[in-house]
Amino acid sequence: xxxxxxxxxxxxxxxxxxxxxxxxxxxxxxxxxxxxxxxxxxxxxxxxxxxxxxxxxxxxxxxxxxxxxxxxxxxxxxxxxxxxxxxxxxxxxxxxxxxxxxxxxxxxxxxxxxxxxxxxxxxxxxxxxxxxxxxxxxxxxxxxxxxxxxxxxxxxxxxxxxxxxxxxxxxxxxxxxxxxxxxxxxxxxxxxxxxxxxxxxxxxxxxxxxxxxxxxxxxxxxxxxxxxxxxxxxxxxxxxxxxxxxxxxxxxxxxxxxxxxxxxxxxxxxxxxxxxxxxxxxxxxxxxxxxxxxxxxxxxxxxxxxxxxxxxxxxxxxxxxxxxxxxxxxxxxxxxxxxxxxxxxxxxxxxxxxxxxxxxxxxxxxxxxxxxxxxxxxxxxxx
Numbered sequence: 001x002x003x004x005x006x007x008x009x010x011x012x013x014x015x016x017x018x019x020x021x022x023x024x025x026x027x028x029x030x031x032x033x034x035x036x037x038x039x040x041x042x043x044x045x046x047x048x049x050x051x052x053x054x055x056x057x058x059x060x061x062x063x064x065x066x067x068x069x070x071x072x073x074x075x076x077x078x079x080x081x082x083x084x085x086x087x088x089x090x091x092x093x094x095x096x097x098x099x100x101x102x103x104x105x106x107x108x109x110x111x112x113x114x115x116x117x118x119x120x121x122x123x124x125x126x127x128x129x130x131x132x133x134x135x136x137x138x139x140x141x142x143x144x145x146x147x148x149x150x151x152x153x154x155x156x157x158x159x160x161x162x163x164x165x166x167x168x169x170x171x172x173x174x175x176x177x178x179x180x181x182x183x184x185x186x187x188x189x190x191x192x193x194x195x196x197x198x199x200x201x202x203x204x205x206x207x208x209x210x211x212x213x214x215x216x217x218x219x220x221x222x223x224x225x226x227x228x229x230x231x232x233x234x235x236x237x238x239x240x241x242x243x244x245x246x247x248x249x250x251x252x253x254x255x256x257x258x259x260x261x262x263x264x265x266x267x268x269x270x271x272x273x274x275x276x277x278x279x280x281x282x283x284x285x286x287x288x289x290x291x292x293x294x295x296x297x298x299x300x301x302x303x304x305x306x307x308x309x310x311x312x313x314x315x316x317x318x319x320x321x322x323x324x325x326x327x328x329x330x331x332x333x334x335x336x337x338x339x340x341x342x343x344x345x346x347x348x349x350x351x352x353x354x355x356x357x358x359x360x361x362x363x364x365x366x367x368x369x370x371x372x373x374x375x376x377x378x379x380x381x382x383x
Contacts, residue, residue, distance in 0.1 A: 023110035030255030050296035079253035083315035100338035113341035152289035154323035156264035161212035166317035167342025173335035174310035180328035188258030189354035250351035
């Protein structure tokens with residue numbers, strides 16, 4: 001792997017410069033951690049996803065003389081581990097936005113990519129365009145879409161309907177119920193690893209349509225119009241809210257492959273029939289929702305409103321999925337989210353499978369490709 005100073009190399013499948021308004025990186029060489037954060041206690045929450053820092057104040061990192069070095073290390077760590085958790089944080093909204101910008105900038109995102117403006121954010125929002133308020137009070141506006149009531153249908157990566165979607169996201173939940181309201185994340189790297197080599201080969205290079213026109217109805221239900229101006233990148237503009245992305249995406253920070261489809265925004269795989277697309281997508285979604293061993297669950301601590309404290313999660317939208325748990329009735333749950341924009345998603349045959357890159361054993365999908373069935377049933381295949 002390269003150090004955190006990237007060279008001007010590109011993968012064969014990744015363009016080397018910005019074409020029109022589509023964001024591409026100056027380099028696609030993976031980064032290595034500089035290990036600056038190892039001076040602080042942290043531990044893995046599960047084998048595949050999640051890292052927790054029990055004693056770090058993010059506001060202190062931002063004001064450290066080595067702030068850029070620490071944040072650069074945090075960016076790579078989050079990309080490797082998927083999501084990082086920080087308890088009892090005093091981070092202000094302005095500092096949250098600064099951290100959101102720096103995570104991407106210090107890990108090589110295109111200069112044109114800023115912070116996202118969500119299309120349902122009111123133009124006169126009290127906290128500004130670049131803060132998405134995640135509130136149980138506005139959740140009912142989604143009911144205008146006749147949505148599924150299955151909790152598993154909530155899995156998504158943020159704003160994949162944009163041509164230039166998110167790299168990192170930061171959520172600070174400052175108001176939460178005494179129990180319930182957990183958020184779950186799942187590893188797109190490990191979901192990819194659960195595919196057989198033959199199925200991986202079939203999917204790689206194929207693309208899917210992502211779309212979120214339902215946000216127009218959500219905005220109307222909230223009493224305002226959809227934001228159709230530039231939303232953090234010149235390519236993210238207009239009311240279409242649609243894009244085409246690869247099904248298997250390479251995270252440029254790690255160089256690892258992951259699944260990049262989700263039931264909230266992915267509508268159809270291109271190059272196959274509608275029936276085949278539905279069958280394939282349902283299987284890919286099940287890899288995420290039905291495999292609890294590639295998920296991590298985080299319970300938000302309840303703090304007094306006057307404390308200004310809140311737990312924070314930082315995740316890489318390129319390589320994770322997440323979903324909230326709506327199990328707390330009418331209790332108030334509110335958080336502030338900053339979503340940074342990254343590069344145009346791409347696939348490269350030079351991308352690595354995470355387990356292989358880390359020297360881990362293969363997933364079960366590589367170990368049992370029908371051989372056991374042949375043995376159990378005494379079937380011999382003629383030479």
